[in-house]
Ligand code: HEC
């Protein structure tokens with residue numbers, strides 16, 4: 027990792043760090059030479075600083091324990107810089123430690139420890155795994171760590187992110203389809219279509235027709251004017267608007283839509299289109315982890331398969 031665009035900063039960092047530590051050591055050495063000075067009567071000399079009339083500062087050496095402690099910190103600082111990469115990006119340190127390396131080795135340790143336990147589920151049928159309470163627990167962990175930032179910790183999604191607890195899935199709800207979705211990711215594109223539909227009024231009419239399909243609030247006169255234009259949408263969303271799993275065109279006859287359920291939200295979809303991307307997990311999770319995550323998702327809509335319906 028390098029946040030610095032110019033190599034000069036590497037030298038700057040290295041020189042400043044080493045000089046300040048060396049400076050501390052020299053300063054310490056100079057001051058630890060100070061011996062207690064005595065005046066003619068054998069009393070310790072003062073610096074001639076007087077406060078509050080009679081408070082005097084003596085010329086005394088620093089306490090030994092303090093000096094030793096300070097030397098130890100200097101030694102610690104130098105050893106640390108020798109072992110770890112603390113001097114700009116050029117010097118990697120004797121141990122060649124990196125945060126990425128540490129992360130990888132932790133992942134490898136975890137895989138070695140939990141891998142066999144996860145693999146035991148890989149060879150079992152997904153419906154069967156979904157019914158296993160222990161698999162459900164592991165699947166929930168995987169989901170919370172990797173999926174909840176988009177789909178929500180209750181898996182109900184949000185604006186643009188599908189609700190995974192519904193039985194009807196955009197890309198198919200069979201165990202195989204869910205596993206394929208997670209493994210390879212999915213990308214759906216709806217192009218902006220206002221130019222094809224016509225004027226702003228035509229777009230509004232059509233949007234009202236779309237909302238009438240779910241019996242949501244709409245303007246009936248506009249809806250009947252918009253109906254003929256629906257053939258444009260039917261190409262992808264199907265003649266009844268129930269969607270097409272092959273291209274990830276969602277069912278738009280549902281009362282609750284992922285990108286917003288109002289007439290305005292549909293107008294927005296027609297004007298600007300949508301582009302939803304579900305990332306692929308095959309390079310991040312092991313096949314067994316994907317199997318467990320898929321089983322977890324499957325169990326939402328198949329509570330009979332074992333998941334506790336009140337878990338969320
Ligand atoms: C080329 C195929 C295609 C056509 C034609 C098309 N759509 Fe879409 N539409 C999609 C896809 C794919 C998505 C999902 C986009 C995503 O996942 O980000 C989508 C999403 C939507 C959404 C959002 C659904 C939600 O759950 O929030 C609405 C509303 C919508 N389309 C309405 C229409 C209307 C109205 C028309 C006709 C003017 C139309 N679409 C024509 C492919 C199409």
Ligand code: HEC
Nearest residue numbers: 172173176188195196197198207208214274302303304319
């Ligand atoms: C960066 C955000 C993001 C993350 C992280 C993410 N997803 Fe998704 N996921 C999406 C989006 C967006 C879609 C919808 C894609 C589309 O527009 O069709 C989606 C779709 C899905 C679908 C298909 C839903 C359907 O109705 O067909 C499943 C299943 C799914 N995700 C499961 C997961 C699982 C399991 C994880 C964790 C391993 C995960 N997702 C992590 C964004 C994400």
